[in-house]
Amino acid sequence: MQQLLSPGLYCPFPSQINKYVDILEEHAIEWVLHFNLLANESTYKRFCKSKFFFLTASVYPYSNIEQLKIAHDWLSWLFIWDDQCDLSDLGKKPEVLKAIHKRFLEILNGAEVMSHDIPLSHALSNLRQRMLEKVSVKWLNYFLCSFENYLYGCFEEANNRVYGIVPDTDTYIAMRRLSAGADVALPLIELCDQLIIPDFLRKQDIFKQLNEIANNLLGWSNDIFSLSRELATGHVHNLVFVLHYQHKIPLEEAIKRATQMHDHEIQKLISLEADIPSFGEEVDAEFAKYILGIHAWIRGNLDWYSFTDRYKTIEMLELAKY
Template sequence: MQATTYTGTTPTAIAGIASTKIILPDLVSHCSFDIKINRHRKQATAASKKWLFRGDTNLTLKKRRSFHGLKAGLLTSMCYPDAGYPQLRVCCDFMNYLFNLDNLSDDMDMTGTQTTADVVINSLYHPNTYHTSSRAGRMTKDYWRRLLSTSTRGPQQRFVETFDFFFQAITQQAQDREDGVIPDLESYIALRRDTSGCKPCWALIEYANNLNIPDEIMEHPVIRSLGEAANDLVTWSNDLFSYNVEQSKGDTHNMIPVVMNEQGLDLQSAVDFVGDLCKQSIDRFNDDRINLPSWGAKIDKEVGIYVNGLAHWIVGSLHWSFESERYFGKNGRDVKSTRVVDLLPRRA
């Protein structure tokens, strides 16, 4: 992997130009998919928060408020709008759990990330024989046992394999952070497709909709391309929306500083560059959707539900990003309207 060492220059000044604000690309208008919200949203959200908070002695009032403002239940309900309550609840639990892991991994070194990975992956592969007192392990076993009781084998296997990839990727991310490395764009894209955590969420589309699509069809190049296009949109748009908070902490695991560093662009030009890539990923998804092959009426119906699930993730994640307080605080709707983001000062 070609990379450069990050020497402490703020990401907003990598190209030599200090900035005080950025203008986000208009991704919402570029995405024409319909928004749906699951009718079990309130019930599943309340139950999942209770599950997340239970037994967490380190959960301060500030962290509790942060999770309320996250609105992970809304995201889940927009991304799995047709799921029954038991399936939606499992998806909600995983989403809350994944955000919790993401927050923890931001503060972990490589050793801490690897230790957590060992606990979680062993809990998934050996839910009945692996024993741990770790809270992450207990939570993993809890939602995983519920998923196993109602899921077919294919989604189970894809979930475990892709979650394993997630931990391998965030371990590499932790190593890059320790070494002060900004990867090249190609390497970053490959790594980001796994650090996003989207791939196990795609397996949950199958689970949430009670699908049983054969493995060879899920491995078909067009199906894989659709999943990759959806992953890229969710991931790269997230880099745009999370950039402000991340730059204030000096975090360079984001496509914007990667592009600035590799191509010598100023901040706004890098934002525009990433925005164009996001729009291209939506266009790729639409093109692949038109070119879906046919496998017969029964399988085509299930494949159609799966592809619709990817579309729900694309449009749901875009709109949720402005409803959540994770990226723009309580100003999300104003930012959605104006697309102007005032940059936070760099933290000491």
């Protein structure tokens, strides 16, 4: 399968790296260890070889160090939770997930963390505190709505696992927008680049469309690069597998179709950007910076796949005690 995965995904945006990448590398392991997020030697090694610090520095190249650390810790948290949902028995226990998700949201909305809360909950409390030093409560509430979408996507995937459902392509694409985590990653552009996106702009169709396209690109590229691992672990929530299964085509052909879909989405993004109307000088300037942030995410994400060893080995995780 490794020989199949050389898709050469199209991306016209330049590679960049944040100047604080070395400082971030030192911070990366300290935070997850402080909150005991790596349960054993296996998860520790898995985290180190994933190199999330490089991903963060690549996708938020303009950020100062404090915001960059917050973004890194959020991405680390998401990947660690994603592994529990995908690579342990927890991913087949949707009702357990629902209860855990409820507690996550309570803590992010200000509930006091308790001694019996799991380490991931303690980490979320820390993230909430640090974010409120940088953003308004209003923006945090917007961010939490996006995070709730991600949790719902994890729950829906678990339901499908229990019942052995392989979704059709359109259903999968809609579900993937939730579970990909892009709804969390893209708002962090605003935090990292200290942008002010007004409410009226968020409600504009063109803003929603740009985010939807970026979300598709991040989810689909991940599906292509993680295919080997997901096939080996029986994970069917993958665009390539869905195309293979629904259209009854060989995996090689499914990879080509997924690659074509990705590249077409890039062209849609570029075309859409050419038609952005003016919303006034100040808003246009902030919107332009946000779009640069989207470009950085698309390019940096692809660069990370060449740097990380996250998808080069296959192992199941022991279920943490929840």
